[in-house]
Amino acid sequence: xxxxxxxxxxxxxxxxxxxxxxxxxxxxxxxxxxxxxxxxxxxxxxxxxxxxxxxxxxxxxxxxxxxxxxxxxxxxxxxxxxxxx
Numbered sequence: 001x002x003x004x005x006x007x008x009x010x011x012x013x014x015x016x017x018x019x020x021x022x023x024x025x026x027x028x029x030x031x032x033x034x035x036x037x038x039x040x041x042x043x044x045x046x047x048x049x050x051x052x053x054x055x056x057x058x059x060x061x062x063x064x065x066x067x068x069x070x071x072x073x074x075x076x077x078x079x080x081x082x083x084x085x
Contacts, residue, residue, distance in 0.1 A: 004071045005059030011050045015043075017061065018081065019074055027078025031069070034077075039067045 008020040015032040035043050042065050043049045055062040062068040 003059070004075055006054055006061055006071050006074065009052055009054055009061050011052065015049060017052060019061070019078060021071065021075060022059075025075070026081040027075060028081055029074050029078040034069070039065065043067060 002023055005022040006019050007022050010018040012018055012028065014030070015035070016028055016030045018026060018028050020026050031043075034040070043063060048063065051064055052061050053063075054060075055068065058068065060068050060071045060074070
């Protein structure tokens with residue numbers, strides 16, 4: 001069984017991120033409707049949102065304040081991106 005991890009993240013327009021997963025999938029994830037709660041409040045600032053990075057210990061995206069999302073959740077809500085080889 002493969003444990004899902006995020007390998008790369010690229011900020012797109014608005015609150016959308018393009019994520020590359022360790023199973024080879026690339027998905028665009030719009031987080032605009034997911035920024036609820038105290039830990040996610042700073043992410044509503046676009047400059048802060050764009051400071052997203054990969055935490056290679058946890059295998060997912062994370063912001064400087066410790067906010068993160070489970071890779072399985074990101075995969076599920078993401079839209080598949082079909083890239084030309």
